[in-house]
Amino acid sequence: MSESRFTPRVFSGIKPSGGLTLGNYLGAIKRWVDMQGPEFETIYCVVDLHAITVWQDPAELRAATREVAAGMLASGIDPERSVLFNQSQVSQHSELAWIFNCVARMGWMNRMTQWKEKAGKNAEAQSLGLFAYPSLMAADILLYHATHVPVGEDQKQHVELTRDIAAKFNHDYKVDFFPITEPVIEGPAMRVMNLRDGTRKMSKSGESDMERINMTDDADTIARKFQKARTDASPLPEIVDGLEGRPEARNLVEIYAxxxxxxxxxxxARFPGAGWGTFKPALAELAVEKLAPISREMKRLTSDPAEIDRLLARGAERARELAQPILDRTLDIVGMVRG
Known part of the structure; x- marks a missing residue:
């Protein structure tokens, strides 16, 4: 299927469950900022409907939604150049997700790696939403005829499912309607690892705050965490192959990159054979230079939640204008009677 007739359009989102980390910034938000421009229309979303696949305290969910939005804005997502909104304000996402629930197959959902990992041996006790949320993710993307989705490796399977749903819908209804979306996976730090264990992904739910850089950390905290990051005894190698089997060293080098x-x-090449006493202070200085202004701007934005809400509502209005014609045409294709 040719995608040439589709407007080049990017969609991606972040779930508001806990605070933003350096992993969210380098693995997602920084790339989204860079994709703003003439090459793509960009649509970015705080996916609050995805968050409630597991229990969320309502007050904490509202705060987390605003914090994620503040982090995106502070990092350079421009609400004039991109459409920025929270998912629950655009009901078309849920409407299209139901149609896709009827297109997707149970076997496809059962194969989702994240379902297997999150459900574990207690799958019977998990919510139906947790099982079906990849279908909602497909709706998030295809509701805007998004042609490209910047994702980390751990989300690539969900974009592949989106492609399967689009292809099956087009085949079943004998139309050329939904694009076969391309995942965009690139850059040196798409999977930022734990500062205390380089074999584990940096997570907002980690046991120790020293494991991660929070996007709300101030300059002193950022510097201290990098200074105390776990390393091995060997100096930096001169070539990338020398990082093999050295997860903590690789992680810090990729973060710097x-x-x-x-x-x-x-x-x-900048630090050939350097010891950690040289490299970690340089990394800390660079991180403070890049991240401290974002942290300060996030604090300013979150002090005025009404302004964040206004920007999200305005973005939601723009998102609905894009989404409704695509949903209308989908309903027509499926055979729904509408006035």
Whole structure:
């Protein structure tokens, strides 16, 4: 199927469950900022409907939704250049998700790696929403005929499911309506790892705050966490192959590369054979330079939740204008009688 007739359009979102970390910034938000421009229309979403697949305290969910929005704005998502909104304000997402629930197959959902990991041995006790949310993710993307989705490796399977749903819908109804969306996976730090254990992903739910850089951390805290990040006894190698089997070293090099917009090889060329007493202070200085202004702006924005709500509502209005014609045409294709 050719995508040439579809407007090049990016969609992606972040779930508001806990605070934003450096992993969210480097693995997602920084890339979204860079994609704003003439090449794509960009649509970015706080996916609060996804958050409630597991229990959320209502007050905490509202606060987290506003904090994620503040983080996106502070990082450079421009509400004039991009459509920025929270998912629950655009009911078309849920409407299209139901149609896709009737297109997707149970076997497809059962194969989702994240379902297997999150449900574990207690799948019977999990919510139906947790099982079916990849169908809602497909609706998030295809509701805007998004042609590209920037994702990390751990979300690639969900974009592949989106492609399967689009292809099956087009085949079943003998139409050429939904695009076959392309995942965009690129850059040196798409999977930022734990600062205390380089084999585990940096997470907002980790046991120790020292494991992660929070987007709300101030300059002193950012510097201290990098200074105390776990490393091994060997100095930096001169070539990337020398990072093999050294997860903590690789993680810090990749973080530096992503913050500096260079490759890991270029990082090693700047610090050939350097010890950690040289490299970690340099990394901390770079991180403070890049992240501290974002932290300060987030604090300013979250002090005025009404302004965040206004921007999200305005973005939701723009999102509905894009979504409704696509949903209307979908309903017509499926055979729904409408006035």
């Amino acid at each position: 992503s913050l500096a917009d260079i490759t890991p090889a270029e990082v090693l």
